[in-house]
Amino acid sequence: MDTAVVARAIHVAAVVHWIGGVWFVTFVILPAVARIAEPERRIALFEAIEGRFAFQARISTLAAGAAGFWLTWKLDAFDRFLAPRDFWFMHAMVGLWAVFTLVLFVLEPLVLHRWFEARAARDPDGTFRLVLALHRILSAVALVVVAASVAAAHGGW
Ligand code: HEM
Secondary structure (H helix, E strand, C coil), X not given: CCHHHHHHHHHHHHHHHHHHHHHHHHHHHHHHHXXXXXXXXXXXXXXXXXXXXXXXXXXXXXXXXXXXXXXHHHCCCHHHHHCHHHHHHHHHHHHHHHHHHHHHHHHHHHHHHHHHHXXXXXXXXXXXXXXXXXXXXXXXXXXXXXXXXXXXXXXXX
């Protein structure tokens, strides 16, 4: 089998797991936490649940990125990054991947975890609403990038 086909399959499977998980957290877990826990306990409960997914998301983010770069190499498509007007979806994919990589591997373990904990102690309700808003924005952007990438990869643009 052509290795570009393998890379594409791994790329899409990793994206499905990772972005699907983000949507599940945003639109299922977070609303459930808001219903079952008092404001003071929401962030701690949410972190305890999301921590398990964050570990999996790190793996699928790595797999999606590695397979994405492998695919770019196999398609001899690195020069697309020099033509953003025609290949903006490549920049959208890499940009979104960079944001998640930064959050999952650097910001969350080093800064965000402590920052959210301290903020939640002062303002639990506002902190939970901020977490929800950030997840909604990332989920919506990710969905648009997925749809645009499929359309672009199949000649839609
Ligand atoms: C390091 C980051 C990434 C790189 C280098 C990358 C690279 C690529 C390449 C080269 C293609 C094939 C395009 C073509 O056939 O013309 C592709 C397809 C695709 N990518 Fe990415 N990508 C990355 C991240 C992402 C992210 C974050 C998402 C989702 C949010 C994503 C979703 C997709 C989808 C859905 C396709 C279309 C697959 C198909 O229908 O054949 N990619 N990507």
